[in-house]
Amino acid sequence: MKRIFFISIIGLALFSGACSKKNNPAAEQYQKAEELYRQGDYARAKVAIDSIAKIDPRAFDEIRAGMQLMRRVDLSINERNLAYVDSLLPIRQAFQKDLLSKFKLQKDEKYQEEGNYVFKKDRNAGSVNRSCLRIQVTEDGQMQLMSVYSGATKLNHESVKVELPDGTFALTSVIPYDGANNYRFVNAGNTTEVVTYKGKQMRSVADLVYNSNGAKIKVSYEGKRPFSFIMDNNTREAISASYELALVMSEIKQLQREKAIATKTIEILKKQIADHEHDSLDKKS
Numbered sequence: 001m002k003r004i005f006f007i008s009i010i011g012l013a014l015f016s017g018a019c020s021k022k023n024n025p026a027a028e029q030y031q032k033a034e035e036l037y038r039q040g041d042y043a044r045a046k047v048a049i050d051s052i053a054k055i056d057p058r059a060f061d062e063i064r065a066g067m068q069l070m071r072r073v074d075l076s077i078n079e080r081n082l083a084y085v086d087s088l089l090p091i092r093q094a095f096q097k098d099l100l101s102k103f104k105l106q107k108d109e110k111y112q113e114e115g116n117y118v119f120k121k122d123r124n125a126g127s128v129n130r131s132c133l134r135i136q137v138t139e140d141g142q143m144q145l146m147s148v149y150s151g152a153t154k155l156n157h158e159s160v161k162v163e164l165p166d167g168t169f170a171l172t173s174v175i176p177y178d179g180a181n182n183y184r185f186v187n188a189g190n191t192t193e194v195v196t197y198k199g200k201q202m203r204s205v206a207d208l209v210y211n212s213n214g215a216k217i218k219v220s221y222e223g224k225r226p227f228s229f230i231m232d233n234n235t236r237e238a239i240s241a242s243y244e245l246a247l248v249m250s251e252i253k254q255l256q257r258e259k260a261i262a263t264k265t266i267e268i269l270k271k272q273i274a275d276h277e278h279d280s281l282d283k284k285s
Contacts, residue, residue: 026052026059030066030281042073049073061281068279075269082262089255092248099245105139114139117245122238124148128192131227133160133219133235135206135242141249143242145172145202147221149193157193157223158182162205162231164215170208171222173201209236210243 033048049066052059100117107115116136118125124132127148134146147160158176163169175182181196197205209217209231217231 024059024062026056026062027281029055030062030069033066033069037069037073037076040076042077045073046070064276064279065281068273068276071269071273071276075266075273078262078265078269082259082266085255085259085262089252089259092252092255096245096248096252099241099248102241103137103245106136107139116144117242119238119241121234123234124238128194131221131229133231133239135235135239137242137246137249141246141253142199143202143206143246144199145197145205145239147172147193147195147197149191149221149227151191151227152189153225154184154191155193155221155223155225155227156184157221157227158195159222160195160197160202160205161220161222162208163218163220164208164212166215168208170204172197172205174222175201206239206243209239212236 029048029052033045033052036042036045036048049070052066053063056062102120103117104120105115106118116138118136122135124134125136127134129150131149131151134148136144136146138144145160147157149155149157156177159174160172161169175195175197177184181198182194184191184193186192217236218228219231220226220228
């Protein structure tokens with residue numbers, strides 16, 4: 001009788017164990033996540049992995065295996081991102097090289113740590129003897145717009161407005177007089193004013209000029225008295241070319257940053273996966 005009872009207990013335990021394996025929601029959720037990972041559906045795979053602990057907080061084997069699967073998912077994502085960056089970076093670099101052939105680098109090695117790219121065809125480059133807009137791009141990829149005024153009467157202008165015939169307009173930031181980014185001088189009775197707007201301070205103006213599709217652009221200097229003129233094609237071409245150069249330089253910097261992050265992340269994940277190789281469910285079976 002005792003022997004029969006003992007055998008019954010063992011049979012019941014084995015049956016219960018078999019049932020628990022077949023009816024294990026956490027294990028089923030892990031398998032679902034694994035399948036999504038194999039299909040390349042990484043976003044849904046991550047959601048499925050996160051759900052394992054919610055389904056059964058005591059399913060320690062499945063939770064640990066899920067963490068290892070999450071590392072594999074992240075590894076695949078970063079490898080995919082790296083492949084994309086590696087394919088795009090040479091294309092953008094070739095485009096930058098082509099654009100740079102239209103510019104010249106101006107740099108005084110004695111006084112400047114960073115030079116400026118100036119459009120070769122820009123007749124306004126370096127000019128302080130006539131009212132005009134000048135444009136340049138730093139070696140670091142920042143656009144800089146300079147509003148130059150030359151005349152008999154002072155304007156004391158601090159900003160620029162550009163406007164299309166339909167009333168669409170854009171403004172630079174206001175740059176108060178400081179003797180550096182906003183400076184003035186008088187020579188032989190003639191007043192010269194130069195104001196420099198950097199990066200975001202002039203981006204909306206460059207956006208409007210670049211996307212104007214050849215429409216007439218009115219340029220107004222905002223100061224103590226009104227002053228305006230119509231932008232010539234030379235200035236429009238210089239601003240548009242500089243806009244493209246700054247844009248591609250910024251894009252290349254971002255791609256290089258993404259490549260460095262992905263490369264380092266892949267290195268870390270591969271080490272973590274190797275360190276936790278026994279956490280996978282197939283290693284436990």
